[in-house]
Amino acid sequence: MNTDTLSLNLGPQHPSTHGVLRVVLELDGETVIDARPDIGFLHRGIEKLAEHRTYHQIIVLTDRLDYLAALSNNLAYVLTVEKLMDLEVPRRARYVRAALAELQRIASHLFWLGTHAHDLGAMTPLFYALREREALMDIFENLSGSRLTPSFLRVGGLAADIDERFVESVRNFTDTFQGRVDEYETLLTQNPIWRSRTKGVGVLDAGQCIRLGISGPMLRSAGVPLDLRKTQPYSCYDEFHFEIPTGKAGDVYDRYLVRIREMRESARIARQAVDGLPEGPWTAAGSPPVFPAKEDLKHNITAVIRHFGLVMEGMKPPPGEVYHAVESPRGELGFYLVSDGGPYPVRLKVRPPSFVNLQGLVKMVRGRLLADVVAVIGAVDIVLAEVDR
């Protein structure tokens, strides 16, 4: 009897690893004996770069972490700086931020849905999901000029006020979106092939998830209703009505169901945010660390001086350290900032949900078939730019 095992490189150049993830698999026939993830191919040293940037300049770096949910990264970062500065943000800005974060969650989940289904052999959902994602990309592009890297949030508020066109486009999107999710579900939810590929695959129970630090839809699919939007509300999330979808089995199928239902809830939140949008300022422009309004620069010399100071020297937060986390599409996205009172942070640490969730991979694939590895990687919903930073 031949007992040799076969080593197989899955990635770093492989379409189903969603980026540059390399997994060295130890195979006995088609059965996975062991798996060793190898990461770091996309390491750009963003945390090192941040130590040489002013607090405002770092915003554009955060876009490049999780590029499928850039606005969630913007939000987590500016909230951390605002906590460090003890800065109050106007309600209008907080509502717009919540709306943008939820639209971004939908866009991210749509991309996950399309590619994940495609990995498992279902071609059609990709075209359906990307159709709606394009509508969202158009909204972001009209707003900020950019699809993937909007950098639209600023410390103290937004980069600019939103206009009626934005509100109208969000209403149009949310009017039709629930019906579109029904369409995706007709393709997959009861589909016998989809169910046989995903049910009972990649199971992690609640206890294992918590020990592994896994958060987001993966944790909720195991039945733990932990969502930072509810447990530690930020950006006026306590004023919106929404449910936290949870699963039971903690397998690939339940992760699918949780994310599908999350998209529906996100659309509800975004709709509530634009319908209940408060009037008033969209940035705390009077506060020292916040850029003055562009209009003021034309006639107000002190505004010009302040603007110049913020660009050339940056803001100087008090010495101290803060950690702030938001519920990104992938889980707990936290930023840890250490300040010594200077214009650059001493340390910026990103707590990337993908990095932590990916640790569960080995447990999920051991003893399973090679084809299940693809299903499991898809269901973790990793973005390697965030894993490697």
Next chain:
Amino acid sequence: MNLDTLRARFGPAVGASVVFRGETSLTVDREAVVALCECLRDEEALAFDFLADLCGVDRHPADPRFEVVYHLYSVRHGHRLRLRVPVGEADPVVDSVTGVWETADWHERECFDLFGIRFRNHPDLRRILLPDDFEGHPLRKDFPLEGDGRP
């Protein structure tokens, strides 16, 4: 969250606690880390079952130079705590908490990779983000941002 029980049990190993912007940071001696973390996890009133993050900080030129920072969260109670463990440059070693929270595995590897802080009893302490043959630890303050550091 009452930290007096910790002080009673661990004595001077538990240092000053600082509250800044509503967040509690606790300075802890490195000798006590594992026992203290087990206590934080298992004590009913604390129940820090979720290690959200673990990272290094280089406070060069301060002495002790490094800190290992733990961000703890309790799923049951919803509270958070930060532990700061000072580590000297001459002997940058801390006991691994992988036995307390499994998730510490990759976090500690990353901290070793980028800061050169070693974790005793870690099951697999290798570089994680950088190539195995990389020289130096880039998040140290004396590691140049670009170039080889020569003028």
